[in-house]
Amino acid sequence: MELLKQRIQRDGLVKPGNVLKVDSFLNHQMDIALFEEIGKEFQRRFSQDGVTKILTIEASGIGIACIAARYFQVPVLFAKKSQSKNIDGEVFSSRVESFTHGRIYDILVSKKYLSEQDRVLVIDDFLAKGSALEGLCKLVEDSGATLVGAGIVIEKGFQGGGALIRGRGVRVESLAIIDGMDDQTGQVFFRD
Amino acid sequence: MELLKQRIQRDGLVKPGNVLKVDSFLNHQMDIALFEEIGKEFQRRFSQDGVTKILTIEASGIGIACIAARYFQVPVLFAKKSQSKNIDGEVFSSRVESFTHGRIYDILVSKKYLSEQDRVLVIDDFLAKGSALEGLCKLVEDSGATLVGAGIVIEKGFQGGGALIRGRGVRVESLAIIDGMDDQTGQVFFRD
Numbered sequence: 001m002e003l004l005k006q007r008i009q010r011d012g013l014v015k016p017g018n019v020l021k022v023d024s025f026l027n028h029q030m031d032i033a034l035f036e037e038i039g040k041e042f043q044r045r046f047s048q049d050g051v052t053k054i055l056t057i058e059a060s061g062i063g064i065a066c067i068a069a070r071y072f073q074v075p076v077l078f079a080k081k082s083q084s085k086n087i088d089g090e091v092f093s094s095r096v097e098s099f100t101h102g103r104i105y106d107i108l109v110s111k112k113y114l115s116e117q118d119r120v121l122v123i124d125d126f127l128a129k130g131s132a133l134e135g136l137c138k139l140v141e142d143s144g145a146t147l148v149g150a151g152i153v154i155e156k157g158f159q160g161g162g163a164l165i166r167g168r169g170v171r172v173e174s175l176a177i178i179d180g181m182d183d184q185t186g187q188v189f190f191r192d
Numbered sequence: 193m194e195l196l197k198q199r200i201q202r203d204g205l206v207k208p209g210n211v212l213k214v215d216s217f218l219n220h221q222m223d224i225a226l227f228e229e230i231g232k233e234f235q236r237r238f239s240q241d242g243v244t245k246i247l248t249i250e251a252s253g254i255g256i257a258c259i260a261a262r263y264f265q266v267p268v269l270f271a272k273k274s275q276s277k278n279i280d281g282e283v284f285s286s287r288v289e290s291f292t293h294g295r296i297y298d299i300l301v302s303k304k305y306l307s308e309q310d311r312v313l314v315i316d317d318f319l320a321k322g323s324a325l326e327g328l329c330k331l332v333e334d335s336g337a338t339l340v341g342a343g344i345v346i347e348k349g350f351q352g353g354g355a356l357i358r359g360r361g362v363r364v365e366s367l368a369i370i371d372g373m374d375d376q377t378g379q380v381f382f383r384d
Binding site: 023024025028029030031032033035036058059062063065066067069070073074075076077078080109110112113 | 215220221222223224225227228255258261265266267268269270301302304
């Protein structure tokens with residue numbers, strides 16, 4: 001998605017340790033006009049898949065998922081990162097390792113909101129080593145719903161998560177795949 | 193907002209301890225068509241206030257804020273609940289007590305995204321005792337931006353947060369104010 005790549009080139013900041021900061025438009029401050037273009041592109045790519053529900057994970061996936069859901073006209077379900085009083089009853093859960101935050105946590109969704117009749121599109125802002133996406137896919141599989149695929153805004157192609165998840169037969173559509181970054185020059189190298 | 197009150201009556205679940213569960217449409221599974229009506233209503237109420245930015249807090253405020261932002265055509269900024277590698281540099285911070293989750297945490301926004309030129313509308317899903325909203329208002333005040341007010345989806349009027357924040361001179365617009373609930377009958381009593 002050319003508009004997204006241009007935005008990453010213009011406003012993304014490359015930091016040591018393969019960190020790409022896009023918090024001016026994607027995951028802290030959020031550019032809703034850009035999110036609308038992202039949502040349209042996801043809808044274009046998954047328009048033939050009969051999506052009935054979008055699944056994402058708190059926190060930074062929620063905004064993109066909600067804007068995308070307008071184009072699919074389906075509800076959004078977000079996985080929560082820890083047990084809270086607001087989810088009771090039975091849940092589907094999965095364990096996720098966050099390399100960004102350096103911790104392991106459980107993700108949960110209420111069993112009430114995923115069923116065998118659902119055709120689920122998973123949406124998230126980033127795909128790096130793939131632990132969060134793997135966890136989300138497992139929630140869908142455990143529910144008996146059909147996983148139609150994953151829509152990712154930025155995939156760090158050199159961190160292996162995309163290859164891992166695609167290798168398991170999941171369709172992953174990433175709008176920008178980064179093959180490398182140079183924190184000396186600030187350059188970002190996209191896959192064609 | 194009549195549509196919202198009807199939805200709360202129909203799909204909200206009253207639990208012991210003054211808990212109102214609305215996770216089928218508001219804060220776990222999210223009904224985007226309803227969010228659009230909520231967003232329009234916030235825009236109607238704050239249309240004369242020259243809003244330049246919407247501020248919310250992770251996680252359940254984000255979806256509502258992003259959909260509302262479409263009608264204001266402004267960016268959304270979400271306060272994060274703990275320090276992470278994705279926010280570096282200077283931050284505005286504030287301490288918040290969550291009664292739902294039984295813990296105290298810091299909320300943070302990068303100083304880069306709030307300035308004296310901003311006119312900020314705070315949006316959140318719930319207002320109960322007011323700690324989160326108070327923290328968000330403090331972030332705005334610390335930044336020197338103008339706080340135009342707060343847009344709240346559901347206010348638990350009997351828990352005092354609304355009175356507290358309004359008493360400090362902040363304009364709080366809540367789309368449904370609940371004065372009481374009965375967990376025996378499931379009834380929800382709205383303020384007129």
